[in-house]
Amino acid sequence: MTDASPHRKYLTVRQASFIGVGAMVGAGIFALLGAAGEVAGAAVWISFLIAGAIAGLQGYSFAKLGARYPSGAGLFEYLARGFGNGHLTGVTAWLTYVANAIVTAMVAVSFGSYASAAFTNEDPTWTKIFAALVLIVMTGVNIVGSQLVARAQTIIVYIVLGILVLFSLVTLFTIDPSLLAPSGYPPLGDIIASVALTFFAFLGFGIITFTAKDLREPARQLPRAMYLALGIATVIYVAIALGVFGTLPVDVVISSGGTALAVAAQPALGEFGYVLMIITALFATAGATNAGLYPAVGLCDQLAATGQMPPLMSHRVGGKASVGLLVAAALSLILAIGFDLTAIASIGSAVALLVFMMATVAHFRVRANTGASLTLLILAVLTCGIALVAFLISTVVNDPGSAVAMLVIIVLGVIMDLSWKRVRANRDAVAPPTTAPPDREPGEAPPSEP
Numbered sequence: 001m002t003d004a005s006p007h008r009k010y011l012t013v014r015q016a017s018f019i020g021v022g023a024m025v026g027a028g029i030f031a032l033l034g035a036a037g038e039v040a041g042a043a044v045w046i047s048f049l050i051a052g053a054i055a056g057l058q059g060y061s062f063a064k065l066g067a068r069y070p071s072g073a074g075l076f077e078y079l080a081r082g083f084g085n086g087h088l089t090g091v092t093a094w095l096t097y098v099a100n101a102i103v104t105a106m107v108a109v110s111f112g113s114y115a116s117a118a119f120t121n122e123d124p125t126w127t128k129i130f131a132a133l134v135l136i137v138m139t140g141v142n143i144v145g146s147q148l149v150a151r152a153q154t155i156i157v158y159i160v161l162g163i164l165v166l167f168s169l170v171t172l173f174t175i176d177p178s179l180l181a182p183s184g185y186p187p188l189g190d191i192i193a194s195v196a197l198t199f200f201a202f203l204g205f206g207i208i209t210f211t212a213k214d215l216r217e218p219a220r221q222l223p224r225a226m227y228l229a230l231g232i233a234t235v236i237y238v239a240i241a242l243g244v245f246g247t248l249p250v251d252v253v254i255s256s257g258g259t260a261l262a263v264a265a266q267p268a269l270g271e272f273g274y275v276l277m278i279i280t281a282l283f284a285t286a287g288a289t290n291a292g293l294y295p296a297v298g299l300c301d302q303l304a305a306t307g308q309m310p311p312l313m314s315h316r317v318g319g320k321a322s323v324g325l326l327v328a329a330a331l332s333l334i335l336a337i338g339f340d341l342t343a344i345a346s347i348g349s350a351v352a353l354l355v356f357m358m359a360t361v362a363h364f365r366v367r368a369n370t371g372a373s374l375t376l377l378i379l380a381v382l383t384c385g386i387a388l389v390a391f392l393i394s395t396v397v398n399d400p401g402s403a404v405a406m407l408v409i410i411v412l413g414v415i416m417d418l419s420w421k422r423v424r425a426n427r428d429a430v431a432p433p434t435t436a437p438p439d440r441e442p443g444e445a446p447p448s449e450p
Contacts, residue, residue, distance in 0.1 A: 010216040013224045015150035016208055018157040020229035022284075023204025023291035025160055025236060030110070030281050032201055033244055033260045037253045040194035043185040045241035047194040052234030054195070054387060055202035057380035059230050061360040062209050063223035064372040070222060072213030072298025075206060075359045080306065082362020087417055090308045092355055095413035097299065099351035101328050104292035105335035108135045111285035112336070118278050131336040138290040139329040142297070143321045146214045149294055156287035161236065163280040167261065168239035170268045175246030196390035201237060203352045204288065205229055210295040293329060300324025310420060347406045350391055357384040 011019075036044045062078070071077035075096075079089045112131030113122075120126040141148050185191065208226050212218040215225075244253060244264045256263045261280075265273030300322060304314035313324040360380045363372060396403045 073302030171243030
């Protein structure tokens with residue numbers, strides 16, 4: 001349990017949920033509508049509703065696990081509880097650490113693109129500069145601590161949600177019902193297939209599990225934060241999809257790409273609406289960058305403590321800056337500045353989807369301790385697995401380069417885990433004997449061998 005010190009400042013349920021909302025309502029909703037519209041047409045709102053239900057099932061699993069095993073390591077505490085601290089947990093940890101850096105870099109580049117479009121007429125050099133700046137600033141925010149992260153996210157999320165609610169109300173009151181007529185929807189199979197895309201707009205909710213270390217009563221507050229964040233995101237996504245596809249024909253949404261929300265705002269709000277949505281995109285991508293860096297500290301601290309990462313990753317530079325955070329930020333910075341991330345843009349999402357499913361599979365092994373419903377856990381695994389398989393099939397067929405890059409990252413994760421554990425084993429072999437570890441608590445399982 002988290003130490004409820006009377007002198008320590010804790011996050012509230014709202015602050016924890018807003019970290020998740022900030023991670024979810026980022027670049028995805030701005031870039032996703034066109035791609036989803038190509039598959040689901042004007043029925044994208046149904047796709048978001050289904051994706052929200054799938055995320056809700058995963059959220060139920062994580063809320064039960066988080067209430068029983070609150071930890072700064074978030075999902076990886078759940079994996080360790082189910083599978084032990086062996087190679088499976090270690091490889092997954094390295095995979096997620098790298099994949100999260102990719103996603104954070106992508107979001108930072110999205111911020112750079114919007115900032116460049118707003119201020120420099122889409123100069124590609126300035127896109128990189130703005131991406132680097134937002135990464136540096138948000139790294140500084142995370143170094144200061146979770147309270148500043150929460151305050152920054154609260155301000156950002158209020159601004160983003162306020163503008164998106166305004167956009168939804170304006171467009172919903174002026175929609176053309178004929179554009180949303182079910183007679184124009186594609187086959188149900190296409191709508192289901194699009195869920196593999198729309199589900200990725202919810203992936204940020206997993207970051208909420210890492211807030212447990214900063215909550216006064218994580219067993220009670222973490223589930224509330226999880227459900228609140230998912231509820232807000234689902235309502236916003238469905239309302240935006242209805243507003244956009246009820247204002248613009250499907251082909252216009254597809255051709256508008258990442259500016260679809262801005263284009264949809266123009267009929268009612270004119271040029272002001274276009275500029276307003278660009279500003280919203282800047283705040284949303286800045287918030288998602290901030291939230292993307294947040295898990296690094298708790299993740300590296302816990303995994304270093306359990307031997308899954310080198311102790312250096314939990315070290316504090318100057319007593320404040322986590323090496324794990326600095327490495328994650330540096331990796332994101334290198335990726336954002338030095339690489340074209342288009343080919344691997346969705347890999348971080350795919351890895352997150354796999355980790356979510358594995359965490360719920362691990363839940364089966366400790367279900368007696370969490371009291372979770374077996375039926376809901378089975379549904380969570382099945383629905384998440386279907387979304388992942390649909391995504392993988394689509395990726396292999398339409399973007400084989402991403403499939404190859406995904407395989408390379410998996411191999412890299414295996415190599416990093418094996419290499420570190422070999423170093424750890426050699427170090428332990430020459431280390432002097434230590435005193436015997438304390439007795440385990442009654443009923444506690446012994447740690448798994450690496």
